[in-house]
Amino acid sequence: MxxxxxxxxxxxxxxxxxxxxxxxxxxxxxxxxxxxxxxxxxxxxxxxxxxxxxxxxxxxxxxxxxxxxxxxxxxxxxxxxxxxxxxxxxxxxxxxxxxxxxxxxxxxxxxxxxxxxxxxxxxxxxxxxxxxxxxxxxxxxxxxxxxxxxxxxxxxxxxxxxxxxxxxxxxxxKEPNRGIRSVNLFADGERQRFIQVPGMATITQPGEQPIKYLQMNGREVFKFAVQRMVELIHHANEEAAKLGTHISMLIPHQVNQRIIDAALESTGFPADRVMVNLDRYGNTSAASVPIALDEAIREGRAKKGDTVLLVAFGGGLTWGSSVVTL
CATH class of the missing domain: 3.40.47.10 (Thiolase/Chalcone synthase)
Structure with a gap:
């Protein structure tokens, strides 16, 4: 090609x-x-x-x-x-x-x-x-x-x-105004202890209890997620304007309704233009955004020609967004 x-x-x-x-x-x-x-x-x-x-x-x-x-x-x-x-x-x-x-x-x-x-x-x-x-x-x-x-x-x-x-x-x-328009990805390994999932090769430091299951500092993760989601929405709105379009729908990582509500309140993004299915599926980590995206398209809430904003944040700590015109 x-x-x-x-x-x-x-x-x-x-x-x-x-x-x-x-x-x-x-x-x-x-x-x-x-x-x-x-x-x-x-x-x-x-x-x-x-x-x-x-x-x-x-x-x-x-x-x-x-x-x-x-x-x-x-x-x-x-x-x-x-x-x-x-x-x-x-x-x-x-x-x-x-x-x-x-x-x-x-x-x-x-x-x-x-x-x-x-x-x-x-x-x-x-x-x-x-x-x-x-x-x-x-x-x-x-x-x-x-x-x-x-x-x-x-x-x-x-x-x-x-x-x-x-x-x-x-x-x-080769369509100029279709597909992935922008991507922004970030990581902060200094705060990696906020979310951890052990593996077979995970070692235990002297004096520490072994990690057997997923560990999460809920309070810190909540603050981190709201802050980053607000930043990503603001930045995406600016990017969309430069591209000559607007965000028709926000499809966020489905983690907690309170996090989504806090970010919407801070940014003023309309709640009726947000895809939420966490009430039925909870937090499915890497599967969260594509499941919500698929449902939004199948339900007709996101249609061809619409520009959607995908937002996620999680362990690493990592966070990111993508502006996509369907």
Whole structure:
């Protein structure tokens, strides 16, 4: 391929696990209630993976839906990027499992880890491959099985998370006002202890308790998320104006209704132009934004020609945004 290419979003898909886990089901193991969870988070229920479901199995189904949505097959793909913090295995990469299941050619396939911002990092990497002319069709998947990484005795964190997968197909286009218009990515490793998920190779320092499950400093994460979301919205509005467009819809990381409300109050962004589904799915980390994006498109809330703002923030600490014209 030659010439000036951009990355158009031509297909989306998502897959949610079969088990619905309501707030009331936590009452048997921790001191909480449906009202306590709803008023503090906005979450009513979430999906947990069945024993047979994995990050790869959910990702495969989301990818198949995204391919079908744009009438492509695995054979049309040139690259697969999978964002996850809960892979099936340390190796092979979950992306390689997707490559096999989708019957792709021997295309490059790799995982990317940036926690809840992982999907936006993945979209940015895919965009570079397309803009340089290396790839024409790229699959980007965010998939998580967080239910296997949380401490169900910690009422401050276990109530927040759920499982799921979302996928998009990015395709090379020469249309000047379509596709990914801008990307902004950040990280602050100085505050990495605010959110941590251990792995098989995680070591314990002398005098410290071993980390067995996801650990999170909720108070600090809340302040960080509101601050960064406000900054990203302001910056995106300025970018959109320079591009001669406006933000039709905000699709944020689905983490906590209070965080979203605080950011909207500070920025003045209209609540009726925000896609929220955290009440049904909770925080699905890297899968959060693509699931919400897919639902917004399927429900007709985001249509072809609309410019949407994708925003995420999470462990690392990482945060980022992308302005995309559908």
């Amino acid at each position: 030659t010439g000036e290419y951009r990355s158009a979003l031509v297909g989306t898909g998502c897959q949610l696990p079969g088990r619905v886990f309501t707030n009331d089901e936590f009452v048997a193991t921790i001191d909480t209630s449906d009202e306590w969870i709803r008023t503090r988070t906005g979450i009513r229920e979430r999906r947990f993976a069945l024993p047979s479901e994995t990050a790869s199995s959910l990702g495969i189904e989301a990818a198949r839906k995204a391919l079908e949505n744009c009438q492509l097959t695995g054979n049309d793909l040139d690259l697969i990027i999978c964002a996850t913090v809960t892979p099936d295995m340390m190796t092979p990469a979950t992306a390689c499992l997707l490559q096999s299941a989708l019957k792709c050619r021997h295309i490059p396939s790799f995982d990317l880890t940036a926690a809840c911002t992982g999907f936006l990092y993945g979209m940015s990497v895919a965009d570079q491959f397309i803009r340089t002319g290396t790839c024409r069709n790229v699959l980007v998947v965010g998939t998580e099985i967080l239910s296997r990484a949380i401490d169900f005795s910690d009422r401050n964190s276990c109530i927040l998370f759920g499982d799921g997968a979302g996928a998009v197909i990015l395709q090379a286009t």
